[in-house]
Amino acid sequence: MAASLLEVRDVTKRFGGFRALNGVSLDVREGERFGLIGPNGSGKTTLINCISGALRNESGRISFRGCDVTRLPAHQRTRLGIARSFQIPKPFTSMTVLENLCIPLEYAARDVARADVVDEAMAILRRMSLEDKASLLPGRLTQVDMRRLELARAMAAKPRLLISDEAMAGLSSAEVDALLPILFALNEQGITIIMIEHIMRAVMRFSERIAVLDAGEKIAEGPPDEIVKNKDVERAYLGE
Amino acid sequence: MKKGLPLLIAVGVLLAALVATRLVGNRYLYFAGYVIFQYVVLATAWNILGGYTGYVNFGTAGFFALGAYTATVLILAFKAPLPVQIVAGGLVSAVLGLGIGYLTLRLRGVFFSIATLALALVLQTFVMNWEYVGGAKGVSIIRPAAFPPFASYVEFLFFVMAALAVVSAMAAWWIENSWVGRGLAAIRDNEEAAECMGVPTLRLKLLATVVSGCFMGVAGAPFPYYVTLVEPVSAFSLDYAVNSLAMPMIGGTTTWIGPIVGAILLSTAQQVATVTISSELNLLIVGIVLVAFVLLAPQGIVGLVQRLAGRRRA
Known part of the structure; x- marks a missing residue:
């Protein structure tokens, strides 16, 4: 076990x-x-x-x-x-979907070099099928994409x-x-x-x-x- | 934006200010220019906490006056030179920012704002009853003699304030484009989510309060030599609190250029109105312009320009 x-x-x-x-x-x-x-x-x-x-x-x-x-x-x-997603999505509303992921990548994920942050964020978005929405503001996402963003952002903390x-x-x-x-x-x-x-x-x-x-x-x-x-x-x- | 550009603009502004002192003979323009640059510093400082982080500070006058009174005490006690006054004013206000930040940053939204307003009132009451700095009737300060290459001390003060405006704008630019600014924006958007995404929210908010308070104190430090009569009612004037909040709102709170645009427009309008119509009109102008912007262009002038240019946030 x-x-x-x-x-x-x-x-x-x-x-x-x-x-x-x-x-x-x-x-x-x-x-x-x-x-x-x-x-x-x-x-x-x-x-x-x-x-x-x-x-x-x-x-x-x-x-x-x-x-x-x-x-x-x-x-x-x-x-x-330890990373979490929120029951009621709490995206960073003034940032694009991509920038939302950059925050935990920069602040929480210790093993990601600063130069790789954007590439890494795009890789996570691709895994979540959000890559074509990377430059949108969260306010323009559908409900299901908003949930995906919550999970993607939690994943970006490399938990x-x-x-x-x-x-x-x-x-x-x-x-x-x-x-x-x-x-x-x-x-x-x-x-x-x-x-x-x-x-x-x-x-x-x-x-x-x-x-x-x-x-x-x-x-x-x-x-x-x-x-x-x-x-x-x-x-x-x-x-x- | 290219890295060299802000530095180029900074040097350009300083050179222009220096050249102006050689060419312009009208002394009123230095007094007016000083006030405009002073508001660039105050609006930029306010915006680091209010715009980037989303914590509205109503206590600008407290931080400003603390810088002014720190300088006053240094002049009365040691005849300290202006650079020492500026550094000391900035430090004392930064410490006040740290203290008030530590006590109140756990409060959110309107509660924080009320606490900062109360802080300014407490400080004013304290100064009113402090005989060494003249209490409520104030104290007269003798302006030093002019020193070359400046024709008068006011020209020198004008140049110093221009330099301080440049330094504060560069600090705001750096914060905005660094990991600090991105963390502050995350706090503004959603503090709980920011904390859960690894952003040390309390530490970053304290940093913002310290830097913001420091520049407000810096803006206040040359005040005694500028007015030559330091008294509580003008040093703690409500104008500072209202203007330093209104200018970023009008210019746009999310970029370093917003408060500068707002400060230049609004304080120029106020200077013109003071001379041509009446000095009582100042706050009325601010009020009307602020209401108009909140209703018509809540993102400020910078936001309006970005929208018209059809940039990504269209």
């Missing part, structure tokens, strides 16, 4: 009196395709905000490649190799762990079918992927292992075929 890339131990996050996460623990192995699901408001996005550093958890520990990153600011975690936060929400099933192979291909290159998704068809097909959150607690973890049969999961989604 491969070693743990990401270790989440007893992470708790409160917003005022509300416990968004209550003692959540997870292990994601190197090279794994990991699914994170749960009903709305169950704490999925809060958890990855804690992992990526956008939020600080009050207690618990997060380690990445054996280093404790719990207190590191987000940009340093990105440099260590070891890619967290895809609902990259497929609101897309048609044909569009989902177009995005999934891209994620599979990234995983084959050795990038560990955490997929947060409401589209069950996608997350079940993609993930090797799935964790289920409900009301800030992990209620199940296992391979997809076990998760679909799990009574607690059924109850969380459908009620008693």
